[in-house]
Amino acid sequence: MxxxxxxxxxxxxxxxxxxxxxxxxxxxxxxxxxxxxxxxxxxxxxxxxxxxxxxxxxxxxxxxxxxxxxxxxxxxxxxxxxxxxxxxxxxxxxxxxxxxxxxxxxxxxxxxxxxxxxxxxxxxxxxxxxxxxxxxxxxGWVQPRIPTQRTGKKVAVIGSGPAGLASASELNQFGHSVTVFERSDRIGGLLTYGIPKMKIEQHVVDRRVKLLKAEGIEFRTNMEVGKQITVQQLLSEYDAVILCIGSTRPRDLKIPGRELQGIHFAMDYLHANTKSLLDSNLQDGNFISTEGKNVIVIGGGDTATDCISTAVRQNCKSLIQFDIYAKRPFSRDIDNPWPQYPIIHKVDSGQEEATTMFGRDPRAYSTSALEFIGDDNGRVVAVKSSEIHSYKNEKGEKIRESIPGTETVWNADVVLLAIGFEGPEQQLLNQLGIATNHRTNIAVSKGDYATNQPGVFSAGDARRGQSLIVWAIQEGKEAALECHDYIMNK
Missing domain, CATH: 1.10.1060.10 (Alpha-helical ferredoxin)
Structure with a gap:
C-alpha cells in the first residue's frame, strides 16, 4: 500500500x-x-x-x-x-x-x-x-462496450432491477441478444421505484440504462409477462429466460383493525410517491399524502427509513417508528465479534431528518402494534401498542412476549407497514410451472440458478429472498454465466 x-x-x-x-x-x-x-x-x-x-x-x-x-x-x-x-x-x-x-x-x-x-x-x-x-x-471514461460478435442466441430477462440489469449486461457481453421485460413504465425496478430519489436520483439510473441500450440491450416497458406477452410466446421465441422478479409480496400485520382505511404497505406508498414525482413533480396528486397527518411507520429496516424520509418531505404533522428490537449498544457486544456485521446503534438519514423536524428520534424501541383503532367512518385514528420482551427458548427459537401494563395508544392518520417481504409474486411462476421452496422463493439447487424448467433461470431476491442490492448484482452476474453455459452447450 x-x-x-x-x-x-x-x-x-x-x-x-x-x-x-x-x-x-x-x-x-x-x-x-x-x-x-x-x-x-x-x-x-x-x-x-x-x-x-x-x-x-x-x-x-x-x-x-x-x-x-x-x-x-x-x-x-x-x-x-x-x-x-x-x-x-x-x-x-x-x-x-x-x-x-x-x-x-x-x-x-x-x-x-x-x-x-x-x-x-x-x-x-x-x-x-x-x-x-x-x-x-x-x-468520460465510461463508454458503451459494444460486443464485436453475436451468437445468434436470444435471452429474455424478466425484471429490470439490479439483478435483471446485471444479468442482461453480462449476457449481452457474451454476444447474446438480450431483451429485458419490465411491467412498470420505467426501467430500474427497485432502483427506480423502491429507493427514494434522495438516495439515488433518477438521472443516475437513466444514465446507466442509456449505456446498456447503446451496448445493444433491448428494453420493453409496460410489458408484464403472462399478460402483454404470453408464457408460450416467451418460451418459443427465446433460447433461455432469467427470472429477476424480486421479492415483492409484502408481509402483512394481521391484527384487529387491519381493514381500516389509511393503512398502507410501505412499497405502495413509496412507489406512488416516486412515480408522481417523476411524472409531474407531485402536481398530479396521484400519491398517498401524509401532509398534516400523524404518521406511524411499523418496521425497523431501510424501507421503514425511506418511509420516514418521504413522510417528512410531505410535511407530516408527527412521526413515530415502531422498532421491534431493543435499542442497540453503541459498540459491539461480546457475542457480535468482528468480522460479523456490527449490530450497533445507528442514526440513518431518515431518523436524523425526523429528529431535526420534531425534536426527537422517532423510534419507539421494543414496541409492537397490538391493534388499529378506527373512527365511525372506517378510518384509522390510532394504534395501540405494547413493549415486548424478546428471548430464546430451550430450542433456540426467538420468542417475543408483550409486557403487561406497557400498553400505549398513539394518534395515527396514516400507518405504513414496512415489515419485510414474503417472496416473489406467484402468478407468473405458476404459469411457467416453476417450483418454489418452503419460503415460496424460486427453488434451485444449492449454489445453482437453474429452475426445474429447462432453460429458465432465476437470480436476486426472487431466488434468495429479500436481500441487499449488492447480492442482487452478483446473483445476476452468476446466473448469466450459468445461462450462457446452458445456451452454448444446448
Missing part, C-alpha cells in the same frame, strides 16, 4: 450530508462527497492487511460481511491514494458493473469486514467507490 501507517495517521471521515433542514425541502440526493484531498487521505487508511476480508462476501451469523461482488477494494483504494483515478475505475469496473448504485444504496458490508476496524474505524470504502465512478462519468 502507498501509506502503510495511513490507518493510524488519519481518523475515519464520515460522508458529508446536506443540512437536514434544507434537504427535507426537496428530493435531491442528500449525500455530498468529500474533496479529492480528503478522499485520498481516507483511501490511505486502507492498510496492508495481507488477507483483505473486505473483498470476499460471505454470510456470518445470518448477516453479510465483505463484498459480495468481490470488489478489488485494496487495489483501487491504493490507486486513489496515488491519484490514479482512471486505473482505479478500471479495477472497480472489472468486478462491479454498477458501482454508481452500490456506492449510493448499499449498506456497505465491505466496511464490516475491514480489518482497520479492529484498530480504529473501518475505511470509508463506500464513499470512495462512489467517488471513483462519479469521476469516471465526469471524465
Amino acid at each position: 502507498g501509506k502503510i501507517t495511513g490507518f493510524m495517521d488519519y481518523k475515519r471521515g464520515s460522508l458529508d450530508y446536506r443540512d437536514p433542514k434544507e434537504r427535507v425541502k426537496d428530493w435531491k440526493e442528500i449525500a455530498l462527497l468529500p474533496s479529492e484531498e480528503k478522499l485520498k487521505e481516507q483511501a490511505s487508511r486502507c492498510m496492508d492487511c495481507a488477507v483483505p476480508f473486505c473483498q470476499n462476501g460471505s454470510e456470518i451469523a445470518g448477516m453479510t460481511t465483505g463484498c459480495p461482488v468481490y470488489n478489488l477494494i485494496p487495489e483501487w483504494n491504493d490507486l486513489v491514494y496515488k491519484g490514479d483515478w482512471k486505473r482505479a475505475y478500471e479495477r472497480l469496473h472489472r468486478t462491479n458493473p454498477f458501482p454508481e448504485f452500490t456506492g449510493r444504496a448499499c449498506p456497505a458490508p465491505c466496511e464490516a469486514g475491514c480489518i482497520a476496524s479492529l484498530v480504529e474505524d473501518s475505511v470509508t470504502i463506500k464513499n470512495i467507490e462512489r467517488a471513483i465512478i462519479d469521476r469516471a462519468f465526469d471524465e
Whole structure:
C-alpha cells in the first residue's frame, strides 16, 4: 500500500450530508462527497492487511460481511491514494458493473469486514467507490462496450432491477441478444421505484440504462409477462429466460383493525410517491399524502427509513417508528465479534431528518402494534401498542412476549407497514410451472440458478429472498454465466 501507517495517521471521515433542514425541502440526493484531498487521505487508511476480508462476501451469523461482488477494494483504494483515478475505475469496473448504485444504496458490508476496524474505524470504502465512478462519468471514461460478435442466441430477462440489469449486461457481453421485460413504465425496478430519489436520483439510473441500450440491450416497458406477452410466446421465441422478479409480496400485520382505511404497505406508498414525482413533480396528486397527518411507520429496516424520509418531505404533522428490537449498544457486544456485521446503534438519514423536524428520534424501541383503532367512518385514528420482551427458548427459537401494563395508544392518520417481504409474486411462476421452496422463493439447487424448467433461470431476491442490492448484482452476474453455459452447450 502507498501509506502503510495511513490507518493510524488519519481518523475515519464520515460522508458529508446536506443540512437536514434544507434537504427535507426537496428530493435531491442528500449525500455530498468529500474533496479529492480528503478522499485520498481516507483511501490511505486502507492498510496492508495481507488477507483483505473486505473483498470476499460471505454470510456470518445470518448477516453479510465483505463484498459480495468481490470488489478489488485494496487495489483501487491504493490507486486513489496515488491519484490514479482512471486505473482505479478500471479495477472497480472489472468486478462491479454498477458501482454508481452500490456506492449510493448499499449498506456497505465491505466496511464490516475491514480489518482497520479492529484498530480504529473501518475505511470509508463506500464513499470512495462512489467517488471513483462519479469521476469516471465526469471524465468520460465510461463508454458503451459494444460486443464485436453475436451468437445468434436470444435471452429474455424478466425484471429490470439490479439483478435483471446485471444479468442482461453480462449476457449481452457474451454476444447474446438480450431483451429485458419490465411491467412498470420505467426501467430500474427497485432502483427506480423502491429507493427514494434522495438516495439515488433518477438521472443516475437513466444514465446507466442509456449505456446498456447503446451496448445493444433491448428494453420493453409496460410489458408484464403472462399478460402483454404470453408464457408460450416467451418460451418459443427465446433460447433461455432469467427470472429477476424480486421479492415483492409484502408481509402483512394481521391484527384487529387491519381493514381500516389509511393503512398502507410501505412499497405502495413509496412507489406512488416516486412515480408522481417523476411524472409531474407531485402536481398530479396521484400519491398517498401524509401532509398534516400523524404518521406511524411499523418496521425497523431501510424501507421503514425511506418511509420516514418521504413522510417528512410531505410535511407530516408527527412521526413515530415502531422498532421491534431493543435499542442497540453503541459498540459491539461480546457475542457480535468482528468480522460479523456490527449490530450497533445507528442514526440513518431518515431518523436524523425526523429528529431535526420534531425534536426527537422517532423510534419507539421494543414496541409492537397490538391493534388499529378506527373512527365511525372506517378510518384509522390510532394504534395501540405494547413493549415486548424478546428471548430464546430451550430450542433456540426467538420468542417475543408483550409486557403487561406497557400498553400505549398513539394518534395515527396514516400507518405504513414496512415489515419485510414474503417472496416473489406467484402468478407468473405458476404459469411457467416453476417450483418454489418452503419460503415460496424460486427453488434451485444449492449454489445453482437453474429452475426445474429447462432453460429458465432465476437470480436476486426472487431466488434468495429479500436481500441487499449488492447480492442482487452478483446473483445476476452468476446466473448469466450459468445461462450462457446452458445456451452454448444446448
